[in-house]
Amino acid sequence: xxxxxxxxxxxxxxxxxxxxxxxxxxxxxxxxxxxxxxxxxxxxxxxxxxxxxxxxxxxxxxxxxxxxxxxxxxxxxxxxxxxxxxxxxxxxxxxxxxxxxxxxxxxxxxxxxxxxxxxxxxxxxxxxxxxxxxxxxxxxxxxxxxxxxxxxxxxxxxxxxxxxxxxxxxxxxxxxxxxxxxxxxxxxxxxxxxxxxxxxxxxxxxxxxxxxxxxxxxxxxxxxxxxxxxxxxxxxxxxxxxxxxxxxxxxxxxxxxxxxxxxxxxxxxxxxxxxxxxxxxxxxxxxxxxxxxxxxxxxxxxxxxxxxxxxxxxxxxxxxxxxxxxxxxxxxxxxxxxxxxxxxxxxxxxxxxxxxxxxxxxxxxxxxxxxxxxxxxxxxxxxxxxxxxxxxxxxxxxxxxxxxxxxxxxxxxxxxxxxxxxxxxxxxxxxxxxxxxxxxxxxxxxxxxxxxxxxxxxxxxxxxxxxxxxxxxxxxxxxxxxxxxxxxxxxxxxxxxxxxxxxxxxxxxxxxxxxxxxxxxxxxxxxxxxxxxxxxxxxxxxxxxxxxxxxxxxxxxxxxxxxxxxxxxxxxxxxxxxxxxxxxxxxxxxxxxxxxxxxxxxxxxxxxxxxxxxxxxxxxxxxxxxxxxxxxxxxxxxxx
Numbered sequence: 001x002x003x004x005x006x007x008x009x010x011x012x013x014x015x016x017x018x019x020x021x022x023x024x025x026x027x028x029x030x031x032x033x034x035x036x037x038x039x040x041x042x043x044x045x046x047x048x049x050x051x052x053x054x055x056x057x058x059x060x061x062x063x064x065x066x067x068x069x070x071x072x073x074x075x076x077x078x079x080x081x082x083x084x085x086x087x088x089x090x091x092x093x094x095x096x097x098x099x100x101x102x103x104x105x106x107x108x109x110x111x112x113x114x115x116x117x118x119x120x121x122x123x124x125x126x127x128x129x130x131x132x133x134x135x136x137x138x139x140x141x142x143x144x145x146x147x148x149x150x151x152x153x154x155x156x157x158x159x160x161x162x163x164x165x166x167x168x169x170x171x172x173x174x175x176x177x178x179x180x181x182x183x184x185x186x187x188x189x190x191x192x193x194x195x196x197x198x199x200x201x202x203x204x205x206x207x208x209x210x211x212x213x214x215x216x217x218x219x220x221x222x223x224x225x226x227x228x229x230x231x232x233x234x235x236x237x238x239x240x241x242x243x244x245x246x247x248x249x250x251x252x253x254x255x256x257x258x259x260x261x262x263x264x265x266x267x268x269x270x271x272x273x274x275x276x277x278x279x280x281x282x283x284x285x286x287x288x289x290x291x292x293x294x295x296x297x298x299x300x301x302x303x304x305x306x307x308x309x310x311x312x313x314x315x316x317x318x319x320x321x322x323x324x325x326x327x328x329x330x331x332x333x334x335x336x337x338x339x340x341x342x343x344x345x346x347x348x349x350x351x352x353x354x355x356x357x358x359x360x361x362x363x364x365x366x367x368x369x370x371x372x373x374x375x376x377x378x379x380x381x382x383x384x385x386x387x388x389x390x391x392x393x394x395x396x397x398x399x400x401x402x403x404x405x406x407x408x409x410x411x412x413x414x415x416x417x418x419x420x421x422x423x424x425x426x427x428x429x430x431x432x433x434x435x436x437x438x439x440x441x442x443x444x445x446x447x448x449x450x451x452x453x454x455x456x457x458x459x460x461x462x463x464x465x466x467x468x469x470x471x472x473x474x475x476x477x478x479x480x481x482x483x484x485x486x487x488x489x490x491x492x493x494x495x496x497x498x499x500x501x502x503x504x505x506x507x508x509x510x511x512x513x514x515x516x517x518x519x520x521x522x523x524x525x526x527x528x529x530x531x532x533x534x535x536x537x538x539x540x541x542x543x544x545x546x547x548x549x550x551x552x553x554x555x556x557x558x559x560x561x562x563x564x565x566x567x568x569x570x571x572x573x574x575x576x577x578x579x580x581x582x583x584x585x586x587x588x589x590x591x592x593x594x595x596x597x598x599x600x601x602x603x604x605x606x607x608x609x610x611x612x613x614x615x616x617x618x619x620x621x622x623x624x625x626x627x628x629x630x631x632x633x634x635x636x637x638x639x640x
Contacts, residue, residue, distance in 0.1 A: 039075070040073040040074070040075060041073050041074055041075070041076060041077055041079070041080050041116060042073050042114065042115035042116065043066070043070070043073060043080055043115050043116040043117070043118050044070075044115050044116070044117050044118070045064065045066035045067050045070060045118050045120070046117060046118065046119045046120065047060050047061050047064065047067075047119075047120050047122070048119060048120070048121045048122070049121075049122045049124065050121065050122065050123045050124070051123075051124070056094070056095075056098065056122060056124065057122075059094060059098075060087075060090075060091055060094055060120070060122065063090050063094060064087050064090065064120070065083050065086050065087055065090070066083055066084060066087050066118055066120065069083065077109070077111060077116070080109065080116065080118065081109065084107040084109065084118050084120065085107070087105075087107065087120050088105045088106065088107055088120070091103075091105035091120060091122050092104075092105050094122075095122060095124055096184065097183070097184040097185065098124075098127070098181075098183065098184075099127045099128045099129070099181045099182040099183065099184075099222070100124040100125055100126070100127055100128070101128050101215055101217075101222070102124075102125035102126055102217070103122065103123060103124045103125050104122075104123045104125070105120065105121065105122050105123070106120075106121050106123075107119060107120045107121070108121075126220045127181050127220070128181070128182050128215065128220045128221060128222045129178075129179050129180055129181055129182060129220065129221055129222070130176055130177070130178050130179065130180055130181075130182050130187070130221070130222055130224070131178070131216060131219070131221030131222060131223045132172070132178065132223050132224065132225075133172050133173040133176050133178070133187070133190075133223075133224040133226070134171065134172060134173075134224070134225050134226070135169075135170055135171055135172060135173060135194070135226045135228055136225065136226065136227050136228070137169065137227075137228055137229070137230065138209060138227065138228070138229040138230075139229075141167070141169050141203075141230045142230075142232065142233055142302065143166055143167055143233065144233050144302040144303045145302070146264075146302075146303055147166050147167060147202055147233060147264055147303070148166040149163070150163070150164040150264075151163055151164065167198075167201035167202055167203070167233075167264075168201070169230070173187075173190045173191060173194065173224065173226060174190065174193075174194075174197075175190045175193075176190050182222045187222075187224065191208060191211055191224070191226055192208070194206075194208060194226065194228055195207050195208055195228070196267065198228075198230055198231075199265065199266075199267040200266050200267055200268050201264065201266075202233050202234060202235075202264030202265045202266070202303070203230045203231050203232070203233055203234070203265070204231065204234050204265045204267065204290055204292070204306050205229075205230075205231030205232065205234075205292060206228070206229065206230050206231050207228075207229055207231070208226060208227070208228055208229075209227040209228065209229050210226075210227040211224065211225065211226045211227065212224070212225050213225075232295065232303075232304050233264070233265075233302070233303045233304065234264070234265045234295065234303055234304040234305065234306040235261045235262070235263060235264060235265060235303050235304070235305050235306070236256075236258040236259075236260065236261070236262075236263050236264070236265055236266070236269070236306070236308075237260060237261060237305035237306045237307040237308065238260050238305070238307045238308075239252070239253045239256055239260075239307070239308050239309075239310055240291070240307060240308070240309045240310070241253060241310050241312070242309060242310065242311040242312070243311050243312045243313055243314070244312055244314065245314060246314055246317055246342055246345060247282055247283075247312070247314060247342055247345060247346075247347065248345045248346050251345070251346040251347055251371065252277065252310060252312070254371050254375060255273070255276060255277065255370075255371060255375060256273055256375075257269055257272060257273055257276070257375070260305075261305050264303070265306055270288055270290075270308065273288065274286050274287075274288045277310070277312070280341075280347060280370075281315075281341050282312075282314060282315065282317070282341055282342060282347060283312040283313060283314055283315060284313045284314070284315045285311075285312065285313045286310070286311075286312050287310075287311045287312075288308055288309070288310050288311075289308065289309050289311070290306050290307070290308055290309075291306070291307045291308065291309055292306065294306075294307050317340060317341050317342040317343075318338075318339065318340050318341075319337075319338075319339050319341075320336075320337065320338050320339075321336075321337045321339075322334060322335065322336050322337065323335045323337070323635075323636055324634075325357075325532075325633070325634060325635040325636075326632070326633070326634040326635075327531070327532050327540075327631060327632060327633040327634070328628055328630070328631050328632045328633075329531060329539040329540045329628070329631060330357060330358045330359050330531075330540050331357070331358045332357070332358075333355065333356065333357025333358065333359075333360070334355075334356050334357070335353055335354065335355045335356070335357075336353065336354045336356075337351065337352070337353045337354075338351070338352045338353075339351045339352075344369075346369070346370075346371070347369075347370045347371070348367070348368065348369045348370070349366075349367070349368040350365070350366070350367050351365070351366045351367075352364070352365050353365075353366075355386075358389075359388060359389055359390045359540065360386060360387070360388050360389075361386070361387045362384060362385050362386035362387055363384065363385050363386075364382070364383070364384040364386070365382065365383050365384070366380075366381070366382040367379075367380070367381040367382070368380055368381075372404065374406070376406060376407035377404060377405070377406040377407070378404070378405050378406075379402070379403075379404055380402065380403040380404070380405060380415075380417070381400075381401070381402045381403075382400070382401055382402075383398075383399065383400040383401075384398070384399050384400075385397075385398050386399075388524065390540065390541055390552075391539075391540070391541060391542070391551050391552055392427065392428070392523055392526075392528060392541050392551060392552040392553065392554055393425055393426065393427040393428070393523035393524060394425070394426045394427075394432075395423055395424065395425040395426070395522075395523075395524050396423050396424050396425075397421050397422065397423030397424075397425070397524065398421070398422055398423060399419070399420065399421035399422075400419060400420065400421075401417060401418065401419025401420070401441070402417050402418055402419065403415045403416065403417030403419075403441060403443075404416055404417065411446050411447060411448050412444065412445070412446050413444070413445045413446075413447070414443070414444045414445075415441070415442070415443045415444075415445075416440070416441065416442055416443075417440065417441040418438070418439070418440050418441065419438065419439070419441060420436065420437060420438025420439070420470075421436065421437060421438075421524075421525075422434075422435070422436035422437075423435065423436075425472075425522055425523055425524055427523040428547045428549050428551045428553070429519070429547055429548075429553075430473075433472070433473060434471075435470065435471065435472040435473075435522040435524075436470050436471055437468045437469065437470025437471075437472075437476075437522070437525065438468065438469065438470065439466055439467045439468035439469060440466070440467060441464065441465070441466050442464070442465045442466075443462065443463065443464040443465070444462075444463050445460070445461065445462045445463075446459070446460065446461045446462075447459075447460045447461075448460070449488065450498070453610075453611040453612075453637065453638070454500075454607070454611060454612060454638060455488040455503075455505075456488060456490045456498045456499075456500045456503050457488055457489065457490055457498045458487075458488055459485065459486065459487040459488070460484075460485065460486045460487075461483075461484070461485045462482075462483070462484045462485075463481075463482070463483050464481065464482050464483075465479070465480075465481045466479070466480045466481070467479045467480075468480065468525070470522070472520060472521065472522045473520070474520060476515070476516040476520045476521060477515050477516065478513055478514065478515040478516045478521065479513070479514055479515050480511065480512065480513040480514075480525075481511065481512055481513075482509065482510070482511040482512075483509070483510055483511075484507065484508070484509040484510075485507070485508050485509075486505070486506065486507040486508075486640055487505070487506055487507075488503055488504070488505050489503070489504045489505075490502065490503050490504075491504065500566075500568060501567070501568050502565065502566070502567050502568070503565075503566040504564075504565055504566075505562075505563070505564045505565075505566060505638075505640070506561075506562065506563050506564070507560070507561070507562040507640045508559075508560065508561050508562075509558075509559070509560040510557075510558065510559040510560070510590050510592075511527055511557060511558050511559075511590075512556065512557045512588055512589050512590065513526075513527070513556040513557060513588060514556070514588040514589075518553075518554075518555065518556055518586055521556070523554055526553075526554030526555060526556070527544075527554060527555050527556065527557065527558040527584050528541040528543075528544065528552060528554050528555075528558075528584060529541070529543045529544065529558055529560055529582040529583070529584050530542040530543040530544075530552075530582070530597075531631075532616070532633040532635065532639075533639070534560055534562075534580070534582055535560070535580040535581060535582040535597060535598075535599050536578065536580050536599050536601055536616050536618030536631060536633060536639075537580065537599025537600065537601055537618030537619045537620040537621070537630075537631050538597065538599055538618075538620050538624065538627065538631065539624070539627045539628070539631070541554075542624055542627060543582055543583060543584055543597045543624075544558070544583060544584025544585070545584065545585070545586050550626075553586075554584065555584035555585045555586050555587075556585065556586060556587060556588050557584070557585045557587055557588060557589050557590040558582065558583065558584045558585065558590060559582060559583060559590040559591075559592065559593075559596065560580075560581070560582040561579075561580065561581040561582065561596070562578070562579075562580050562639065562640055563578065563579045563580075564576050564577070564578045564603075564639065564640075565577050565578075566605065566638075568607075571607070572606060572607050572608075573604070573605070573606060573607070574604070574605040574607065574612070575602065575603070575604060575605075576602070576603035576604070576605055576616075577600075577601075577602050577603075578600065578601055578602070578603060578616070578618070578639070579598065579599075579600045580598065580599045580600070580618070581596040581597065581598040581599070582596055582597060583595060583596040583597060597620065597621075597622050597624075598620075598621040598622065599618045599619065599620050599621060599631075600618065600619060600621060601616055601617050601618030601619055602616075602617055603615060603616040603617070603639075604616075605638075610636075611636055611637050611638075612636070612637065612638060613634075613635075613636055614633070614634065614635050614636065614637065614638065614639065615632070615633070615634050616632070616633040616634075616639070617630060617631070617632050617633075618630070618631045618632075618633070619631075
């Protein structure tokens with residue numbers, strides 16, 4: 001098999017190749033004692049390319065030892081000459097990598113001037129095109145009948161079926177265009193990708209056995225021949241778990257996104273499974289290896305079964321933590337937290353939090369059971385006992401809710417549940433009295449964000465519907481609904497991926513409540529906006545209708561807009577100018593983009609491994625009488 005090693009791009013070598021590959025020597029070779037001890041030789045490097053794109057000169061400058069070490073002059077002319085000769089070899093390699101296989105390179109030195117002028121000249125000559133890129137197989141690939149007639153679930157709910165095309169075995173290297181100029185890196189990458197494509201189609205042992213490249217100098221063509229072995233077809237087999245002590249091994253197996261011996265092998269699915277296990281927060285490390293020595297033949301219509309070995313190292317399952325926040329309106333707030341991530345040995349998570357702030361004190365509990373009755377389904381339970389004292393109301397209440405959330409497809413989730421709340425409440429228009437309500441919940445969510453804590457790309461859409469029945473002096477029946485959408489866009493890329501140097505983020509949200517008059521709805525169930533989580537620059541809950549005492553009244557509908565430009569000054573520190581707008585209405589439905597209050601400001605983010613620390617300074621663009629002219633917010637995590 002031919003092996004390539006190159007500096008900054010490479011020419012192709014291989015069986016019957018008509019080119020010779022050269023490497024530039026290490027710059028350290030110049031430190032030989034034979035030319036040390038003299039006066040430094042100052043020089044000026046010049047790169048010239050004859051009759052070829054200027055891009056070649058640019059590429060050469062980035063690879064050139066003369067350019068790279070110009071501020072570290074050699075101790076003699078001989079040392080400078082060695083440096084220039086190394087660049088000649090690098091230039092030949094660069095020309096070959098770009099398809100100029102007849103290319104030549106040379107250098108001249110003019111030591112009659114100071115600094116010495118060293119000129120490197122590249123003569124590319126003809127550029128070779130790709131003549132052929134043929135694939136040969138060690139033996140004819142075997143395709144079991146099961147691979148030919150499979151169907152998979154598609155559509156929003158997964159109720160529709162579509163036929164999966166059988167594996168394909170190309171006869172020419174995909175992704176290359178015959179007759180086009182040859183770029184060595186592109187050709188090598190296309191050849192290296194061949195086995196991985198086979199591994200995604202049910203052939204886990206696929207490999208390139210050999211390849212060769214040859215030149216037809218008469219026609220200026222490069223020809224490639226690749227020998228590929230597909231190996232036996234295989235199904236996703238059983239899972240053997242190693243290293244799980246507190247975590248039930250059966251739970252680890254149950255999370256696999258395939259059924260044993262029922263799906264063709266797919267290396268991408270294996271990697272998705274590994275990432276899923278890593279995201280659980282239960283393991284320090286997760287390694288998955290296929291047990292190729294344990295292939296079981298003829299499991300299903302001629303396909304083998306390939307088992308996997310999952311090796312994990314568990315991390316501590318319990319943690320204690322605390323969070324703090326501050327804003328000029330509600331003051332300091334702290335929250336203690338205790339969490340167990342494996343309380344019943346199947347990844348069940350129990351979190352207890354105790355918020356202590358000016359407006360909220362109490363205890364909250366949240367429980368999550370993953371893989372509840374089905375692999376892509378989880379049970380969510382939460383309960384709280386809270387005392388709230390805001391400028392709109394004061395309440396003491398107990399609440400509880402339960403939801404079952406199910407993944408419907410790659411990006412979609414749906415949920416159904418039931419919840420309620422009961423307690424006493426006093427608002428600015430009524431004395432303290434009892435209230436209570438309960439009802440079902442239905443929601444659907446689409447999430448394509450690449451990171452939940454600090455996304456740089458993707459979107460999120462959530463729609464929720466909650467009918468309630470309850471009492472507050474008199475009985476009431478209402479239906480509330482909310483819709484929220486957020487999006488994140490990084491306009492610049494780095495290494496082919498979105499660069500978080502600048503991220504543009506936006507969120508819109510709206511809600512409505514119908515079925516009962518505003519005064520018959522408990523104040524804690526109404527909508528409010530204003531403050532750190534909605535419209536920065538305004539006091540907490542201050543935007544919207546007011547009562548006779550000019551205190552917040554809340555409303556039956558609202559709308560909210562948030563816009564941010566998240567710019568990183570360094571890897572740790574960033575600046576975030578923002579614009580927020582929102583309004584709460586007495587009416588059942590919001591007035592889309594009508595009469596909103598706007599706030600603007602500037603934030604600072606300090607990025608840590610657990611998320612950004614946030615400091616925002618906001619000012620109201622339509623000040624409310626009696627509120628401070630500036631609001632300051634300090635917390636953890638992005639605003640949205």
